[in-house]
Structure formats: structure tokens, C-alpha cells
Amino acid sequence: MFCGSRRRIVCVWFPRLASDGALRARPLEGPFALTLRQGNAERLHCLNRAAEAAGLFRGMALAEARVFCAALQTRPADLHREAQLLAALRRWATRYSPWVGLEGEDGLALDITGAAHLFGGEAGLLADLRARLSRAGFTACLGLASSRGAAWALAHHGEGVAPPGEDLAAIAGLPVAALRLAPETVTALQRLGLRHVGDLARTPRAPLARRFGAALLDRLDAATGAAPEPLTPGAEPPRFALRLTLPDPIGLVADVQAGTARLLAALCARLAAQQTGARVLRLTLRRVDRDTQEVELRLAAALRDPARILPLFTRGIEAVDAGFGIDQLRLEAVQVEPLPAQQLGTTTAPGDPARLGDLLSRIGTRIGLENILRLLPADSHVPERGFLTAPAAFSRPASGWNAPRPRPLVLFPPEPVTAAGSTPPRTFRWRRMALSTARAEGPERLAPEWWFDDPAWRSGLRDYWRIETRQGRRLWLFHTPQAPGWWVQGEFA
Amino acid sequence: MSDTPIPGYPLRPGRVHEVCGPGAPAFAAICAAPGTGPVLWIREAHTREALTPQGLLPFLDPARLLIAQTRTPADSLAVAEEALKDGTVPLVVLAVTRPLDLREGRRLQLAAGAGGATGLCLIPEGMGSNAAETRWRATPRLAPQPGPDSTPFRWESIKNKSGTTGAWDVLWEPATHRLRVVSPSRE
Numbered sequence: 001m002f003c004g005s006r007r008r009i010v011c012v013w014f015p016r017l018a019s020d021g022a023l024r025a026r027p028l029e030g031p032f033a034l035t036l037r038q039g040n041a042e043r044l045h046c047l048n049r050a051a052e053a054a055g056l057f058r059g060m061a062l063a064e065a066r067v068f069c070a071a072l073q074t075r076p077a078d079l080h081r082e083a084q085l086l087a088a089l090r091r092w093a094t095r096y097s098p099w100v101g102l103e104g105e106d107g108l109a110l111d112i113t114g115a116a117h118l119f120g121g122e123a124g125l126l127a128d129l130r131a132r133l134s135r136a137g138f139t140a141c142l143g144l145a146s147s148r149g150a151a152w153a154l155a156h157h158g159e160g161v162a163p164p165g166e167d168l169a170a171i172a173g174l175p176v177a178a179l180r181l182a183p184e185t186v187t188a189l190q191r192l193g194l195r196h197v198g199d200l201a202r203t204p205r206a207p208l209a210r211r212f213g214a215a216l217l218d219r220l221d222a223a224t225g226a227a228p229e230p231l232t233p234g235a236e237p238p239r240f241a242l243r244l245t246l247p248d249p250i251g252l253v254a255d256v257q258a259g260t261a262r263l264l265a266a267l268c269a270r271l272a273a274q275q276t277g278a279r280v281l282r283l284t285l286r287r288v289d290r291d292t293q294e295v296e297l298r299l300a301a302a303l304r305d306p307a308r309i310l311p312l313f314t315r316g317i318e319a320v321d322a323g324f325g326i327d328q329l330r331l332e333a334v335q336v337e338p339l340p341a342q343q344l345g346t347t348t349a350p351g352d353p354a355r356l357g358d359l360l361s362r363i364g365t366r367i368g369l370e371n372i373l374r375l376l377p378a379d380s381h382v383p384e385r386g387f388l389t390a391p392a393a394f395s396r397p398a399s400g401w402n403a404p405r406p407r408p409l410v411l412f413p414p415e416p417v418t419a420a421g422s423t424p425p426r427t428f429r430w431r432r433m434a435l436s437t438a439r440a441e442g443p444e445r446l447a448p449e450w451w452f453d454d455p456a457w458r459s460g461l462r463d464y465w466r467i468e469t470r471q472g473r474r475l476w477l478f479h480t481p482q483a484p485g486w487w488v489q490g491e492f493a
Numbered sequence: 494m495s496d497t498p499i500p501g502y503p504l505r506p507g508r509v510h511e512v513c514g515p516g517a518p519a520f521a522a523i524c525a526a527p528g529t530g531p532v533l534w535i536r537e538a539h540t541r542e543a544l545t546p547q548g549l550l551p552f553l554d555p556a557r558l559l560i561a562q563t564r565t566p567a568d569s570l571a572v573a574e575e576a577l578k579d580g581t582v583p584l585v586v587l588a589v590t591r592p593l594d595l596r597e598g599r600r601l602q603l604a605a606g607a608g609g610a611t612g613l614c615l616i617p618e619g620m621g622s623n624a625a626e627t628r629w630r631a632t633p634r635l636a637p638q639p640g641p642d643s644t645p646f647r648w649e650s651i652k653n654k655s656g657t658t659g660a661w662d663v664l665w666e667p668a669t670h671r672l673r674v675v676s677p678s679r680e
Contacts, residue, residue, distance in 0.1 A: 409548035493519035
């Protein structure tokens with residue numbers, strides 16, 4: 001479709017992307033650099049213009065740089081932030097053309113074929129791009145050509161515009177490094193006396209291919225437009241956020257509900273298109289006085305049915321202080337989970353997972369989803385750690401329980417009883433009740449887990465007894481032989 | 494001997510019942526045993542006593558149990574009302590720590606009626622609500638012979654809005670998951 005010479009590609013190179021980004025957030029005067037730890041040394045990663053003017057360069061050791069320039073101010077570099085910044089710039093650049101891809105770690109490539117006239121021609125587009133970037137605080141070098149290779153060469157070596165079909169003429173005078181070659185290849189070519197792209201283009205191809213391999217000629221062909229080089233636009237990740245700005249502030253609960261319903265319908269349509277469901281939703285209400293109020297909704301299961309989600313917002317919206325009125329609503333699905341389309345059943349029996357999920361969400365809006373618990377087996381012989389409690393919304397029911405010996409139904413922190421000796425007491429007092437032993441089963445000796453320092457188990461070994469009292473209560477007593485004493489820890493059914 | 498029916502048991506669905514006494518948790522577990530659906534157990538987070546899944550094994554599969562921990566008694570009541578009204582959970586057990594007034598008891602009763610679920614309040618002695626359908630006192634009893642193959646209780650029906658009251662000695666048999674009435678107790 002876009003054959004060679006018709007394409008027009010802009011390459012934008014940000015020579016100081018990281019430092020420009022850091023200084024945009026917190027401006028500084030004077031020489032500045034971002035440092036990155038490489039191996040054992042802090043090295044300069046990205047410098048501003050003042051630092052470059054002081055004679056510093058990228059890759060220089062920080063200690064050395066301080067000697068050259070005592071006024072140097074530094075901050076640690078954050079490569080992840082840098083990548084995010086470039087991704088944000090890429091998204092911004094889609095204002096010029098829908099076909100924008102990343103060019104390495106510090107550049108963008110825009111396919112502006114057929115889009116330049118919207119900005120008053122190519123010159124107008126470049127001027128607009130440059131003006132906006134410099135106003136935003138970014139140093140940018142622009143190159144425009146019919147091929148991606150030539151645009152890169154122009155952007156990185158002195159900027160410029162190659163007229164359509166004259167790529168080779170435009171870059172003939174540039175050094176061979178402009179062809180995106182490996183440094184050793186560049187050095188080898190220079191030793192052969194091939195210093196410029198033009199020299200290389202005039203050289204017979206066969207000896208070059210024999211000496212340097214096909215990669216060199218591929219690069220040359222890509223730059224001259226003889227071989228096509230694709231430009232992959234960045235994928236636009238689905239965004240599950242919507243906002244509604246109102247001409248007049250609102251304050252009634254019903255009005256906010258109505259606005260939320262409108263946003264929710266659109267959001268759920270988006271979720272359905274992506275086969276996902278929301279797990280956490282956040283409704284941000286901006287008030288006239290620029291204060292924001294947030295309503296967060298955590299769901300027990302992924303959901304994308306507006307009719308089921310909306311009632312869950314009621315409680316949160318009622319608690320919002322509208323002040324002088326709300327003029328913007330923003331709804332965002334903070335956490336989404338895959339939710340493929342499902343066969344609809346005709347029954348809604350009790351215990352139906354969807355209905356149970358709804359119920360848990362509703363209860364969760366009141367007491368918090370993490371307070372609805374489920375018991376899971378745990379691998380420990382210590383009674384109080386023989387099971388785990390996990391939030392029901394974030395865990396699956398598990399089986400695999402085993403109780404080789406009867407265990408009490410109710411467990412509580414040990415309560416002392418007055419008794420002596422290592423055999424179960426004939427009579428004892430517990431919770432102000434006088435109890436007498438009818439039957440005792442035991443002992444079952446449990447040792448503390450030595451790898452886990454539990455203060456409750458500092459008294460050492462425990463001999464557990466199941467005591468049936470004449471009064472009826474069936475209690476779980478233990479004796480600590482290493483620190484003599486009797487305790488009650490649980491009650492059997 | 495075994496098939497003497499107890500008036501009011503099994504608990505009537507769509508109503509809220511109460512149980513007090515030291516055997517109350519076991520009573521709730523026995524009530525939950527026949528079903529297969531989830532059981533919601535609501536308790537306040539600050540209580541010291543915890544249910545153990547190993548102790549529940551003779552009665553029901555611990556995977557069926559959902560525990561809701563609340564901060565205040567009002568939250569407990571609200572959660573119970575929500576769950577009863579929904580009816581997805583067939584049995585809702587609510588551990589009560591303060592006396593329920595008539596209004597609260599009635600609300601729970603209406604919610605249970607709307608959803609068709611059974612509610613069971615574990616109440617401290619003498620803190621029931623007049624709205625309850627039945628009220629029980631469950632106390633463990635000393636087994637006549639040793640062995641864990643059956644667990645004896647005494648169940649007293651203190652109040653029954655639609656039947657007679659009485660007291661029974663019952664045995665829970667974990668192997669067969671069956672409640673056996675030993676004899677109507679005469680005391």
C-alpha cells in the first residue's frame with residue numbers, strides 16, 4: 001500500500017529525554033545529570049545542556065564528573081519512568097498521525113503519509129512539532145525523509161528534510177554511523193576510507209557484503225528506500241476510565257447516581273468488548289471547589305453488569321460530602337480481570353456463585369471485603385495454626401482437611417486453671433465454675449515449632465487432654481511439663 | 494427411641510431462631526449439617542473464641558463456611574439482614590453480644606421472611622428478642638459410655654411460637670451425620 005517513495009516518515013530524537021523529563025517535574029538551574037549504577041560505579045546517564053557545555057559526557061564516571069564540574073547536581077535515573085515518559089510522548093504524537101512507533105529508547109517514528117496537509121504541509125508540521133515539544137521542555141531533533149533509515153540518519157546527524165525520492169542525496173554527506181551500524185563496523189569502514197554514506201553507496205556491493213555481511217547492505221538499502229522497513233505503531237492498551245463533566249454542579253444523590261449510571265453503562269460496554277470484568281472500581285467526584293471525593297467499590301467477583309454494579313455504589317455515594325456541588329464524575333475500573341462470556345443458565349438456585357458473589361460484594365461495601373473470611377487448611381500441628389483464614393473473595397474453597405484426633409470446635413487463648421501434677425486434676429475451677437473430671441483422654445504431646453518463635457508457646461511442650469466433666473462441658477486442657485501449669489484452650493462440641 | 498420428633502426442629506426456614514447455652518455453637522453446626530449450600534457465620538472481630546475447621550469436620554465441610562467479621566454489633570445486624578433478605582445463603586448464624594430489642598428482632602424476622610433463609614442467633618443467656626420464632630438452650634451432657642463416636646447434648650426448647658416446648662436428650666452421630674433423640678427428658 002505504501003510503497004517506498006510515497007511514504008513520509010518523521011523521526012524525532014530526544015537527545016536528553018531523561019534529564020528533560022526529570023527537570024520538567026522539578027526544575028533546576030545549572031549543570032545537572034541523572035546517574036545510573038553500572039557495575040560498581042555510578043555513571044552519568046543523561047545530562048542537560050549546561051552539563052554538556054561543562055565538558056561532561058554520557059557514560060562518564062560520576063566521581064570523575066565531579067572533578068570536572070563541582071557544581072554538578074545529580075539525581076538517580078529511573079529507567080522505568082523514562083520508558084513511561086516515552087510511551088506518553090508516543091501517545092501525544094498520535095495527534096499528528098495515527099501511525100506512531102517507538103524508535104529505540106529515546107526516539108519516535110511518525111508515519112505522516114497523507115497527514116501533513118492538516119498542519120499546513122510538512123514544514124508546518126515540523127515547526128508545530130518542534131514548537132510544542134520545546135514549550136513542554138523537551139530538546140528534540142527532527143528528521144523527515146521517505147524512509148525510516150534516512151529519517152533516523154537526519155534526526156541524529158544535524159536534522160534536515162529529504163525531499164521525496166531524494167533520500168540518498170540528503171544523507172550522502174552524513175557519516176556512516178548514521179546508518180545505525182554497530183560501532184565496530186563503523187570503525188572498520190572508516191579504516192577503509194569509507195567515511196560518508198555517499199562513499200559507501202558508490203562502492204561495489206559484492207566486496208562489501210563479503211567483508212561485512214548482509215547486515216550492512218540491508219541498513220544501507222533501508223536508508224535509501226531501496227528496501228522497505230516497516231514501522232510498527234505502539235499498541236493502545238485498553239483504558240477503562242471515563243469521565244463526565246457537567247455544565248452546572250449537582251448535589252443530589254439521585255443526580256450523582258444518574259451520572260454514575262451513564263458512565264457505568266459505557267464502561268461496562270468497554271469491559272464487555274475486551275471480555276473483562278471489573279474487580280475494583282473507583283468513582284472520583286470533583287467538586288466545584290476543586291476538592292475531590294472518592295468512592296471505591298471492591299467486588300467479590302469480576303463483574304460487568306451495570307444493573308448489578310450500580311446498587312453497590314449507593315452506600316458510597318450517600319456518604320459523599322457534595323459541598324457546593326459536583327461538576328465532574330470520573331469512573332475508573334482500577335483492577336480488571338478476564339471474564340469470558342458465559343452460557344446463561346435458567347436457574348438461580350441458592351448457592352449460585354454469581355448471586356453469592358453479589359451478596360459478598362454488598363456485605364463487603366459495609367464491612368470491607370477483606371473481613372469476609374474462608375477457612376483454608378494449613379500444614380501445622382499447632383492447633384491455632386492448623387488453619388488459615390483468607391478473604392473469601394480472593395481465594396478458592398479448599399478441601400484436604402484431616403484431623404487424626406478429635407479437635408475442639410471452639411478455640412480460645414489459653415486460660416489458666418489451678419491444678420498441680422501431671423495427671424489431669426480431679427476437680428478444677430474454670431471461668432468461675434467448679435468442674436469435676438469424669439473422663440480424661442490423653443495425653444497428646446505437642447512440641448512447639450522451633451522454626452517459629454511464638455510467644456504463646458514459650459512455655460515449651462504441651463500435653464493435651466480431652467476432659468469430659470461431670471457437668472457436661474467437654475474441655476481441651478493442656479499441661480506444660482517444662483513450666484508446670486494447667487490451661488484450658490478449647491471446648492469440644 | 495430414635496425417631497421421636499422434636500417440635501420446632503429442624504428449624505423452620507424463613508424465620509429467625511435463637512439458641513443460648515454452652516452448646517450453642519454445636520447446635521448451629523448441627524443445624525448446618527444437613528444442607529449443602531454455604532453457611533454465613535457472623536461474629537464481631539474482637540471476640541476471643543474462634544471456630545476451628547477441624548472441630549467442624551464431624552458436622553459439616555469447613556469449605557462451606559464463610560465468616561464475616563464485623564466491628565460493631567450494628568454492623569453484624571446489618572450484614573445478617575442483608576444476607577437473610579438475599580436468601581442465597583440458606584443458613585445465617587449470628588453471634589449476638591448484646592440484647593436485641595424488638596425492632597431489631599423484627600427486622601431480622603422480616604428479612605428472613607423475604608429471602609426464605611434461616612437465621613440463627615447465638616445469644617448469651619437471657620438476651621433474646623421477643624420476635625424470635627423458637628429459642629433453645631443447648632448444653633453438652635456427659636456421655637454414659639466413653640468414646641467419641643457420638644456426642645450427647647441436652648436441648649431445651651424454651652420458647653416456640655408455633656408448637657410446644659420441652660427438653661430432649663439428643664446424640665449427634667458423626668459417622669452417619671444423624672441426630673438421634675435418646676429420650677424426652679423428664680426433669
